[in-house]
Amino acid sequence: MATQRTTSTALFDRAQLSIPGGVNSPVRAFKSVGGIPVFMKKAKGAYMYDADGNSYIDYINSWGPMILGHAFEPVVKAIQEKAPDSMSFGAPTELEIEMAELIKSMAPNVDLVRMVSSGTEACMSALRLARGYTGRNKFIKFEGCYHGHADAFLVKAGSGVATFNIQTIPGITAGVSMDTLTAPYNNIDAVNQLVAANKGEIAAIIIEPVAGNMGCIPPAPGYLEGLRAICDAEGIVLIFDEVMTGFRLAAGGAQERLGVNADLVTYGKVIGGGMPVGAFGGKKEIMQHIAPLGNVYQAGTLSGNPIAMIAGYTMLKTLKDNPSIYKELEDKTATLHKGLDEVLKNVNSPYTINRLGSMISVHFSEKPVTNFTDAAEANNALFNQFFHHMLNEGIYLPPSAYETWFISTAISASDIDRTIEVAGKFFKN
Numbered sequence: 001m002a003t004q005r006t007t008s009t010a011l012f013d014r015a016q017l018s019i020p021g022g023v024n025s026p027v028r029a030f031k032s033v034g035g036i037p038v039f040m041k042k043a044k045g046a047y048m049y050d051a052d053g054n055s056y057i058d059y060i061n062s063w064g065p066m067i068l069g070h071a072f073e074p075v076v077k078a079i080q081e082k083a084p085d086s087m088s089f090g091a092p093t094e095l096e097i098e099m100a101e102l103i104k105s106m107a108p109n110v111d112l113v114r115m116v117s118s119g120t121e122a123c124m125s126a127l128r129l130a131r132g133y134t135g136r137n138k139f140i141k142f143e144g145c146y147h148g149h150a151d152a153f154l155v156k157a158g159s160g161v162a163t164f165n166i167q168t169i170p171g172i173t174a175g176v177s178m179d180t181l182t183a184p185y186n187n188i189d190a191v192n193q194l195v196a197a198n199k200g201e202i203a204a205i206i207i208e209p210v211a212g213n214m215g216c217i218p219p220a221p222g223y224l225e226g227l228r229a230i231c232d233a234e235g236i237v238l239i240f241d242e243v244m245t246g247f248r249l250a251a252g253g254a255q256e257r258l259g260v261n262a263d264l265v266t267y268g269k270v271i272g273g274g275m276p277v278g279a280f281g282g283k284k285e286i287m288q289h290i291a292p293l294g295n296v297y298q299a300g301t302l303s304g305n306p307i308a309m310i311a312g313y314t315m316l317k318t319l320k321d322n323p324s325i326y327k328e329l330e331d332k333t334a335t336l337h338k339g340l341d342e343v344l345k346n347v348n349s350p351y352t353i354n355r356l357g358s359m360i361s362v363h364f365s366e367k368p369v370t371n372f373t374d375a376a377e378a379n380n381a382l383f384n385q386f387f388h389h390m391l392n393e394g395i396y397l398p399p400s401a402y403e404t405w406f407i408s409t410a411i412s413a414s415d416i417d418r419t420i421e422v423a424g425k426f427f428k429n
Ligand SMILES: *Cc1c(COP(=O)(O)O)cnc(C)c1O
Pocket: 117, 118, 119, 120, 121, 123, 146, 147, 148, 149, 208, 212, 213, 241, 242, 243, 244, 268, 269, 278
């Protein structure tokens, strides 16, 4: 029996009268999976509660930030204690130094770090810096990777752009897109060809070191090392977009987990503990070109905001002080992986499960999914049915096959058992 969501339906009708499409970020609208988006009211630990009072085991976790579950007590308490001292100064604070020092102590290759208010801002600023530093205009990104919604990145982008199958985006000039070169993920030859054809013109290569915006797609062995070698040989800035992987795959993110060094790194999601925070950082030689040290301009009225900083600081400190969290996340995700394999293997529909650390996704694909084309050729209509089956049984997956699932420590062994059991029922139908 389908869950009753009459309040969500009414709220969605009302929302559309004053918010474009009823949502403040497109994937939330459920357009690709169909149906009415679920309006949430509160969440605690592994569970979200909607406006009708239904509960869900949450596998989105706000698209990553809630790595320790919702309303994580120490973060909530830290915000409550900080708020009475004012919500913003627009002047420097000691807390910002503590945050920067903490990030440096966790993330490899970060000598200097600048705080911003979103992952989009972090990536946009890192690209501008790479261009300012090298004096070159072009950059390479990968098909299906998402680096936020800044103009230059909205070429063959993943996440919502892929979900809605948007090819060209009105409002982005050809002049901007011309400097964005794209290559398929996991194909080093394609990068070599682009670099050869644009000799001395490429400022940066930006990549999700583990892709999460076309479902989860890990890098092939040697691939990131190959990009590192190309960048070293050609004076290109290697940017790891760790907005998703940062502080999730390890305390030091994908750089630590996969043992490859970037020149610049961008962060978002987990770094804010649920508040709007992003950051970009890297080698001093490059970072010192940012204003006021250098001439590459970048600024933000609310950057380093005290409430955002205390939330992020508390989250990161917890992760740093409890390294066993990463093993726990990995074990839980591996259990989910194994369980899904057991219930899916007897079924007619072919599938592929990709996983790295606490990022996992299911593609209903006959072949391995190693790049965007593979992800797009999967049976995404079947994923949409799977999504609704899970949702109706109280399991909240990302509403698109082009998104990774995010595991939190709050998800218990019995939550995972239930998830596997419910997934098994879909395939018995
Ligand atoms: C979410 C995401 C972004 C954009 O971050 P926002 O905070 O939504 O602007 C950039 N890059 C990656 C890899 C992401 O997953």
